[in-house]
Amino acid sequence: MDGGKGNGPYVGKRLSSGTFVVDDAVLADYYGGLELEPPTSGLLPSTIASGPDGDYFREIAFANQTGHLWMREEWALSAPMEAGAAYSVGGDICDIYDRRNRVVVDYRVRLRDGDGRQVLETHHHQSFLRDQEYVGDVDLRDPRKKPGARRFDVPEGERFGGLKRTISLEMCGQFFHGNAHYHTDKEASRELGFQDVVVGGRMTMGYVGHILEERFGEAWWRSGSFDLKFTNPVWPGDTITVNGVVTGPDPDDSERTAAFVWIAKTDGTVALIARAGVAAA
Secondary structure (H helix, E strand, C coil): CCCCCCCCCCCCCEEEEEEEECCHHHHHHHHHHHCCCCCCCCCCCHHHHHHHHHCCHHHHCCCCCCCCEEEEEEEEECCCCCCCCEEEEEEEEEEEEEECCEEEEEEEEEEECCCCCEEEEEEEEEEEECCCCCCCCCCCCCCCCCCCCCCCCCCCCEEEEEEEEECCHHHHHHHCCCCCCCCCCHHHHHHCCCCCCCCCHHHHHHHHHHHHHHHHCHHHHHHCEEEEEECCCCCCCCEEEEEEEEEEEECCEEEEEEEEEEEEECCCCEEEEEEEEEECC
């Protein structure tokens, strides 16, 4: 891997500064792509900022992007965003580390309002195949045959969510504003070694944010956090269910309420898991 301080990623690399505005077109594609109604609170969806978070890809990516997949997202919210407001965006690469046959780039993104107050911080972990000369089909392990395959007992607590969606290619196209890439176009996906379009992590993460907003209300926008891990890809045509459990006081912070969220396909494959929480009432 190219760890030098050229155009590729390196620890300490400062990412470009930009501006993010949540306009009507962004919101329409977000809600339409996920087939969701706007929150009754009138607040913007908390994960709408996955747009500028993901836009740094070209600055953090290695040269060969065959087999590239999202691995993990850590978010901390501190204030709701407002429609039409301009937010400054900046970031840096915090770490580059090994994970099985992949190298993972961890980069931090911060959004600030017009007064300089931080409304959001994310850590985005993007994974790349270690062999930068690799081309061809990506060998994705059967989730049922992985060593230590993801299994868990549903935690005790108050259940919430239950949101179910069948993800279509048309939904992917609208969510990503009609842009052709491996989240919307099969040929573009084939160029990266995948047999089909990979449903974007921004989409599945959006469903996680949605059920947390429904359960915790405004407290989610002002104090919510999650540590979300993508465990298996979602493909167009998959039907997913998004579930959560409020598990009670956070064992690591008694002033916060903890929750566990997961997305499963109809065959039981777990697509992601997330540990989340809000400030206790």
